[in-house]
Amino acid sequence: MSDHGFRDFYYHGGAFNNIDHDQQSYGGETDHMYRVSSSSIDPSYMSFTDCLHSTSMDYGSLEKAFGLSPTSSEVFSSVEGGNRTMMKQHVGADELGGNTGEVTATLNSSVSSSSSEAGCEEDSDKSKKDGQPKGSDDGGESSKKGNKAKMKGEKKQREPRFAFVTKSEVDQLEDGYRWRKYGQKAVKNSPYPRSYYRCTTQKCTVKKRVERSFQDPSTVITTYEGQHNHPLPTTLRGSAAGLFPPSMFPPSMLTPSPLGRPSFPHELLMQMPNYHHQMNNQAPAGSMFAENFSPFHQYVHQHQPDYGLLQDMVPSTFLKHEP
């Protein structure tokens, strides 16, 4: 995976109050980035999972969802250069306070089949999994190669992707779905490996990649690809629903997408540190907030132009300065 594929979507453990949308095209492929800063969230009062699970969102919906946030919105910058356009929306910054964490998310949609990054992924997956059963009699080697050959000649449209950068000590964040790990690779220029997961639900082709940022080892980058075609596992769904009533979300987030894709946002929300903490109990109480989540840290680190804004929003002690 290439670094340019990532866009940032920050969740700061609270109601979204700072949303960036970044869109970029790469030879016919379009990435969508939603960087959302938020704060002051009451974990018992949010349910991205439940409300979003019942609906699929396309990127337009996502934009609307965040752009039309009840506390929105103010466009504070707009930059265009080359084939890249950037728009930022400042949403309800006055809600800042008591920041607990952050999540960065990326939308990466495909509008053509020219991408090499994941262009044949789904295709190969299907051809291998569905077209040819495992453990065929002709031997592992030949079957493998036969499958690979089968996917040749036809490139498949790349699934839209949606990436999050989450501050967490654990790599595998609970998002309500069950995943099976099918691979792990060393990442170039990073001491941390990248893990590949596939949704264990039958006929669900959703995949995700999880890797730890080498720049900031406290952050985990999770990239979702594809759309779940099934409900959340009931047990998790039930608990999630209890935690996160949908009432807090703007109507656009609850509106089924005309395109029927993707369902990422709920996963974004399921990965929110508070939720994860509650679900897994993998960190001492408070540690996630006090240590793992330094609000706006990465945001500021990576996006200097926003510093002025952030300064207005965040105590200076939260801000990380370049040396």
Added chain:
DNA sequence: CGATTTTGACCAGCGC
């Protein structure tokens, strides 16, 4: 014992 993870091998795409 079934489900999941680990891990080395394989393959395709891309850049040089």
Added chain:
DNA sequence: GCGCTGGTCAAAATCG
């Protein structure tokens, strides 16, 4: 054409 890299497979190991 070759090497590098990302992504996937699948057998073996491990887990619950």
